[in-house]
Amino acid sequence: KSKEERLLDKAADRVIREKEREEEKEAEEFAEIIQKCKNLSFPKRGEIIEVKVVQTTKEGVLLDIGAKSEGxxxxxEFNGKKEEALPLGKTLKVYVLPKSQGNHILLSKKEADFRLEWTKFEEAFKYSKPIVVRVEKMVKGGFLTRLDLLDTFLPASHVSLTRRENLKKFIGEKISVRVIELNKKSRNIVLSRKILLLEKKEVFKELFFSHEVHPAGNKNT
Structure with a gap:
């Protein structure tokens, strides 16, 4: 090839390489845009999401829900009390309601709190795990108890092994209980302390009669 032809070939190669680099750059930029779009996924109804406080008004709170949108x-949702100490940027877990107000999606802290706490009772019920609740007050037929937010019911017949025990002494105390009834539709939770006491009693009997525990040893208190 002549010198002129070689120079033309080099120039053509340079143009091709530059075009390839431009195409690669465009592909990378396009992929980055796609990824950003994925990261800006819009919250779905029925989801529990984490949001940030961006503004407080007389009516309520505006929250950053991602995807450059606000809820x-x-x-x-704060029991009617205006949270003056609710700082901008504070994160909250909220439930996405299936409705909106103007241009904003409606959110619920109460529903998120309920669903998150309900899962704790579901796990305790499913796996027969003890759960600790606080005895709030006496009500008809038993006690109103609470884990964090949810009201639960402890029947008087499921408090102790004997009816002679003074049940009022449990008010204000934290006790271990077993979940014996769970109804999400009615949001009804029934507990039993008695079942746990019976289980412990049976375990002690087994140990006692297997000679692992002797009359002179530890006593059941």
């Missing part, structure tokens, strides 16, 4: 939550 709204009324003060009723």
């Amino acid at each position: 709204f939550m009324p003060w009723e």
Whole structure:
């Protein structure tokens, strides 16, 4: 090839390489845009998401829900109390409601709290795990008890092994119980302390009669 032809070949190769680099760069930029779009996925109804407080108003709170969008939550979600100490940027877990108010998706802290706490009772019920609750007060037929937010019911017949025991002494105390009834539709949770006591009694009997525990040893208190 002549010198002129070689120079033309080099120039053509350079143009091709530059075009390939431009195409690669465009492909990378396009992939980055796609990834950003994925990261900006819009919250779905029925999801529990983490949000940030961006503004407080007389009616409620505006929250950053991602995807360059905001959600709204009324003060009723805080039991009607305006949270003056609710700082901008504070993160909250909320439930995405199937409705909106104006341009904002409606969110619920109460529903998120309920669903998150309900899962704790579901696990305790499914795997027969003890759970610790606080005895709040006496009600008809037993006690109103609470884990964190959910009201639960402890029948008087499931508090102790004997009816002679003074049940009022349990008010204000934290006790271990077993979940014996769970109904999400009615949001009804029934507990039993008696079942746990019976289980412990049976375990002690087994140990006692296997001679692992002797009359002179530890006593059941």
